[in-house]
Amino acid sequence: MEKEISRPDPDDLLAEIKAGQRGRLTVFLGAAAGVGKTYAMLEAAHERLADGIDVVIGWVETHGRPETEALVKGLPAIPPKQLVYRGKIFQEMDLDALLKRRPQLVLVDELAHTNIPGSRHSRRYQDVEELLAAGINVYTTLNIQHLESLNDIVAQITGVRVRETVPDRLLEAADQIQLIDVPPEELIERLKEGKVYVPHQAERALQKFFRPGNINALRELALRYTARRVEGQLDHYMRLHGIVGPWPAGERVMACISPSPFSAQVIRTAKRMAAGLKAEWLAVYVETPEGLPTDESRRDQLARNLHLAEELGAEVITLTGNDVAQELLALACRKNITQIVIGKPLHPRWQELWQGSLVDKIVRGSQGISVHIIPGKPRPREGHRAPKWRYRPQASSWPYAGMLIAVLLVTVLNKALQPVFDLTNIALLYLLPVLFSAARWGRKPSILAAVLGVLAFDFFFVPPVLSFTIFDLRYLLSFGVFLVVAVITSTMATRLKAQAENARRRETRTAALYALSRKIAAETDIDGILKTVVQAVAETINGEAVIFMPDATGKLAARATAPSPPEKWLDSNEYAVAGWVFANGQLAGRGTDTLAGAEGLYLPLKAEEKSLGVLGVKVSQPERHLAPEQRRLLEAFASLAALAILRVQLAAEAQQARCLAASEKLRTALFNSISHDLRTPLASITAAVTSLLEGGEVYQTEARQALLQTIKEGAARMNRLVGNLLNMARLESGMLQLNQEWCDVEDIIGVVLRQMRETLQNRPLKVEIPSGIPLVKMDFSLIEQVLVNLLDNAVKYSPPGSEIAITVRQEEQELQVAIADRGTGIPPGDLERVFDKFYRLHSPRHVSGTGLGLSICKGIIDAHGGKIWAAPRAGGGSVFTFSLPLNEPPPTRVPSARGGVEGDR
Structure with missing residues (x-):
């Protein structure tokens, strides 16, 4: 294959154009503090200044080093701004002044720095991003341990957890990374001379962080990161300019594998070659219509070859095409491969004359790529003897x-x-x-x-x-x-x-994943999800499937099986393998190198680095190895199941949190009600009783009567409050039982008015009850409570001396009772919310109560099969109306036994 210049990648061209609109970022990267990053940055800034570039210091930390301070002189600088935090004055980079000044190049030291509270951004790298977005070029410094993706690795190496980190995206978007490196001995000498930290800090740093092993490990991290960065820039350049390649700037090894047992030798040879070259390596299989493994043994061998490559650390790639050599060479050019490892063909020479030689095609088309041909004979895989008997499908005539x-x-x-x-x-x-x-x-x-x-x-x-x-x-x-x-x-x-068969198989796998995702998305409980997953898996592999999850004691148990009940293969050994997979979060079982003696293959159900369960599968034929696409499909099933289980668990936790929040709200409301609405009448009762006891004969009859009246009103108020709380508790628990009987609504209104005579004093009261109102089947005491609460609400939210009207009317098959006031009214958006628990309207007057009265009314009326609603009153105020059904014909009306009521009062 000759080198050629192809069309540049449009996406890379567009990214290049967009990058030209932003400022350019140069990062001076070092393995640790003291390697000379700031010094190198200042030297480069002096060179740019000499070239006529407008350079400004945004922030440079010299740490008192004379050499660094000498380089700072002669460079323009923007003075830092002063910030007061906890009574102390701190200095930070003045971002606004830099944006206003708009230099061509800004020097910003210590990219991972955390800004003082009160700054525009919490982190300095965010300041740098704003400068870049404004089209200003930036020079900055960074130590490798501050990179976010390496945080855990650095903590493992040094034993120190770095708190200030920079996201990888910033360095990935950098236009240039300059590695500043010095030998460990020189860095330690700088520390001892006090050129990095003050003597006390330097001594402590030498004992903990700056040990030779730590420094070498950090240097390797910095070198490897920079090398990957350079390799990425090379790939980007080749795509941008349409260069096919490969360019042998770095070594990459590609192993060409097939269903042949001889491929295991090719894979191991490629691994040894990559390890010797310290290079990345790939294992590639090209699937062609003619080369599809038809019999079971070849499919098993292909699965073992791909699995071996994965175990040895290769990037396994499966391609589909008609020409194996063409697909391999095209991939080698795209991946910048420098070494191709392929096995010597084992078929007869005449077959090559008929079909052509794959090796010859690759050698002829591999300009710039070294091709290694591995001779050998097919042999069984080490550590595995060929079985004496293997299922072989009998050829049909x-x-x-x-x-x-x-x-x-x-x-x-x-x-x-x-x-x-x-x-x-x-x-x-x-x-x-x-x-x-x-x-x-x-x-x-x-x-x-x-x-x-x-x-x-x-x-x-x-x-x-x-x-x-x-x-x-x-x-x-x-x-x-x-x-x-x-x-x-x-x-x-x-x-x-x-x-067509290949496309059908791929479509079947895609359809299986799509169908499973749709089914589990509709499930709302874990048992339904698990049952759906095991059925889909069993149908896909034509075998059996089981999902294990921990029970209340933490022991794994089979939660779902297909077919159900499970077969005898789920013995104690299988449970032990499933337990190992759950504890370690790794694949194990048949067809793997971990606990391979098991009957089934077990996959962990993991989500967010947490093991939720184990998926176990057993194929119908014991000797059969799962094909690579089947294993990938099972892994996709396991991932979908884990995400679905996590979704249900998070939903349950969210529901529990909502219940706890509601309970907390209820507890707070009850506490506030008890602390205020109970304490207020108790205080008035206590004061009145104390006055009567201590006053003796001092008080006249009228004064004693007033104090006794205060006691009576306080006790009645407490009685209503406790009654509301008890009624709400009965409604919430579902223990409210109706004692329905035929009642006269005129009698109930009369009882309520007599009961609230003192509350309704000095109130014009208008009662309209037309003649011929039928009897209604209801609970007399509960409807009485409804009327008491509605009248009490009307008194609270209407000015003193205003009219309250009670109207009764019959509307078709229901009886309606309305209580109207002349208060401030209810906003339209609150007409439904007034019946919620603990909801109270804002009122200019001080209104006592718990906000349970209307909610209790709604619960009682709903229990009767009626309705209650609120509406604005014409001329100002509100009207609360409730209706009771008239489903049964009432008995013959009898004279009222409780006495009637007056028409107007």
């Missing part, structure tokens, strides 16, 4: 019998049509068995059909008939062309069938 029948039928048809058809049409009809055999049974039966068709055509139709002798040599050329056409046609038909 039906395809060949069917092909023979098809040729015979076409021969009979041609004999019948011979009087009207010439030999050309008769020969074309023999292509029908070829095409049918190719589409139905594959290449071998179709080629045999072509040979038999030529023989039948010669024997039955070419003179001399009933003889294979050919007098006209032109027929030999016709036979040859027919055979070539038949072979090509059968090959194309077989390839199309294989491609």
